[in-house]
Amino acid sequence: MGIGLLRGTEYCAVEPSATQEPTMFGHALRCLRPAGSQWTWLCVAGLAVALQFATTRLSFAATPEPEDTWAPLANDIFEGRPLADGTGLVSIEMPARAEDAAIVPVTMRVTLPQGDSRQLKALTLVIDDNPVPVAATFAFGDNAGVSVISTRVRVNSYTDVHVVAELSDSKLYFAKTYVKASGGCSAPAAKNADETIANLGQTKFRVFGKPSGAQREAQIMIRHPNNSGLQRDQVSLLYIPANFVDELRVWQGHALLFSMKAGISISEDPNFRFTYVPNGATTFKVEARDTEGKAFRSEWPASASEM
């Protein structure tokens, strides 16, 4: 799975003359965006991110046209498996124009028709034109009953955003939307930097809906700057090293509800709101880990902050 899949052609620029001769290096540095000194700097950051993901493959193939982005990307991420149009089965909701490109709400839904006994196995969120397109992959536990999951993401440029659902028969279905936003990955970190650091690792849990309902909704929040590696320190103007929550596991009692593997696109203070089927357990538990290896654990009564 291409969590760290990097679009080496997307995020950096050099002077146009340097791209006339498409050497191997020239290809790597070609860019779809206007050339300019600020993009050259982004390039440095991009390479730093590239090093972070050096264990995964880098694609230095010729730059695709924007409309061609998805096909090769999907082919890489899902290793050539066929993707079916998920209309009526899978949906994705985002605002058409982001209010804040660093905090763009996204909701993914899977609705199986009556009598369809398949379960949701995984959801992959892909922000096609972000420097690291795979924002997150969620894998669901047996009988977790998660059919809706919402989070908030950074969106770096006008882009298609895809969600791909894998069902228990291993079939893949996609849905997509289009978002107008820019600069989300490099937007200055932390509106309130001191508070972010002081509260690192703090968690919050809420439950919504009637306790008697067959399906309930819960929210898990983690205080973390989730630095993308593309943000600059506003005083030194140096890049802040990437450090983000890349693994998360959520349990209802002893049953895994879902696990997540994430890249740099999840917003500061990662926030997940999801439906689930109560299994009678009295506790919820979350474990998260960031790319520096710091671990965060919390446990709450299943009725915490009930709405």
Added chain:
Amino acid sequence: MADVKIVPPTQVVEREARIDLGDRVLLLQAWRASHTDNDLTVLDETTGTLFAGDLVFLRHLPVLDGSLKGWLAVIDELAAIPAGRVVPGHGPVAGWPAALEDERTYLQRLAQHVRGLIKRGETIGAASQSVAESERTRWELFDESNARNATAAYSELEWE
């Protein structure tokens, strides 16, 4: 333009600093996260003129890039500054501290409305669509920043 020189700042103001210009002393004050997390005001004590930067918006809808709770608290402290007039970050020179009232009203409504949505379990997306509508006609550029302010306010206040 060849004669233009950029002079980078050399002095850090932790809380307060004074610059003596000879016949005039300027009081520099740094504030906790409010409009942004790096707001500075300059008070000319001789004429009672406060240069508030973007801690004070008039006519132009306030833009929240720091902390809503911080900004509301800072407004109370700003009001105690003994100035006669303010040069705001946006809008005309105005009397002090009356110039704070419109901004305070908007930010209070924003906070109150967003807290209500969070309490009822509404989403951050819902907040960006409906918050502080009653303030719309009182400000310029309302549509450019109100929904963004609501998003920022929600992601701050949901941690209360």
